[in-house]
Amino acid sequence: MTLxxxxxxxxxxxxxxxxxxxxxxxxxxRRPTLERDGRDRPDR
Structure with missing residues (x-):
């Protein structure tokens, strides 16, 4: 019980x-890479 x-x-x-x-x-x-993340995702 205790365990x-x-x-x-x-x-x-x-x-x-x-x-x-x-x-x-x-x-x-994510704070510093918000712009990069938004631009990189459509490329994929």
Missing amino acids: FLVFAALLFLSGIVWTLVDVARDGYR
Whole structure:
């Protein structure tokens, strides 16, 4: 019972951390490359 709660808590916390990291990286990468991204996509 305790192991299950600990595992669930770790899974929940890791999920939140990875989501925040992903959003932070995404926002950091997309801000300076918004113009390039818009121009490069139609070429493909």
